Amino acid sequence: MWSVTDVARQTEPVSNGGGCSTAEIAKAAHCTPRSISTARSNLRCFGSVKAPPNGIGRRRTITPPMLEALCERLLEKPDQPR
Template sequence: MAEEAECSQATIINIRANLRQFGSVHAPPTRIGRKRTVTPLMIEALCEYLSEKPGLYLDEMAVFLWDEFRTLVTTSSIRRALVAKGA
């Protein structure tokens, strides 16, 4: 099979393992690093809140997230999330 596909036997073994385990020739991507503290749901809620009150400071946004989700979020995390969202 490797000769017909013009690849190594290790490639064939990896493809078979991926098919068996994941149902696809490619394994799903793995996340690297720490989990996000600002979830996509939080970002959406914050964006809606910012559409109503566009002049909020980052610390006021952190208070809103605490009131809504009971999650302590740093202002730098909020800034990074908003920049990633493009807001």
């Protein structure tokens, strides 16, 4: 059985001169035509059939350089209140 990944990588849509329609490919891969379209779109945009993950959570308020400076300061003066 073919996976969506394999099918999307190896086929071109009929509009680009390929031989199979999206519906035919979806039937061969046992998935929906929307899955094939999404996989092709992700392949064009990101170079992989999977889109990159979205960042979750709140952004860090203390940047890495600021954190490093704070750690250095605490090493210099460890008796200072936090």
